[in-house]
Amino acid sequence: MAAARFIKCVTVGDGAVGKTCMLISYTSNTFPTDYVPTVFDNFSANVVVGESTVNLGLWDTAGQEDYNRLRPLSYRGADVFLLAFSLISRPSYENISKKGEELKKAIGAAVYLECSSKTQQNVKGVFDAAIRVVLQPPKLKKRRSKQRLCVYL
Numbered sequence: 188m189a190a191a192r193f194i195k196c197v198t199v200g201d202g203a204v205g206k207t208c209m210l211i212s213y214t215s216n217t218f219p220t221d222y223v224p225t226v227f228d229n230f231s232a233n234v235v236v237g238e239s240t241v242n243l244g245l246w247d248t249a250g251q252e253d254y255n256r257l258r259p260l261s262y263r264g265a266d267v268f269l270l271a272f273s274l275i276s277r278p279s280y281e282n283i284s285k286k287g288e289e290l291k292k293a294i295g296a297a298v299y300l301e302c303s304s305k306t307q308q309n310v311k312g313v314f315d316a317a318i319r320v321v322l323q324p325p326k327l328k329k330r331r332s333k334q335r336l337c338v339y340l
Contacts, residue, residue, distance in 0.1 A: 190242075191233055194321050195264055196314070197246040200271035201279040205304050209271060210245050212304035213314055225249050229261075236318045243318065266321045269313065274301070297325050 198206040207225050212218055214230055228247040233240060246261045262268075272279040297320040302309040 191240045192322075193242045193244060194266045194318060195244045195246065196267050196269060196317055197248060197261055197265045198269045198271055199248055201273075201276070201282050202249065204271050204273040204276060204279045206269075206271045207247050208304040209269075209302065209310060209313075210247055212307060212310050214245070216307065218305050218307075234314070234318065236315050236322070239318075239322055241318055241322070243314070267317045269317060270296075 198210065200206055202224060203222065207223070207228070208219055210230060214232055225247050230245040230247075232243050232245070234243045246265070248261050270283050272283040274280070298316045300309060300313050300316055302313045304310060
């Protein structure tokens with residue numbers, strides 16, 4: 188039996204938007220009641236999606252501005268990013284950029300999904316979609332570009 192493929196999944200977003208809650212909700216089916224700011228944490232779990240078993244590495248990043256220089260260190264080797272914002276925090280929503288489908292188009296994201304860590308609504312769906320995007324990447328649209336000739340004299 189082959190070893191499960193490792194997929195590195197990094198969560199990013201403002202502080203206190205629920206990145207850690209989403210990860211805990213996904214891995215333990217519980218919602219934490221206390222807020223503890225994250226500096227950096229990671230989890231690993233074997234997950235079955237369809238016919239595939241993967242070892243999903245979940246990287247929880249700090250959202251506070253104080254960690255802006257530390258956060259990018261967790262990006263190296265990431266297979267997929269989950270951009271998290273709170274629907275009840277307008278600034279977190281604006282900091283992620285634009286609303287759902289607009290954001291998906293603007294950054295070339297494969298999928299836009301919402302979930303509720305508190306009620307468990309679609310939490311598994313978000314992670315399943317992230318895994319599927321890595322295992323079966325969407326075909327990139329080729330941009331037609333005008334050929335230009337550049338000559339330096």
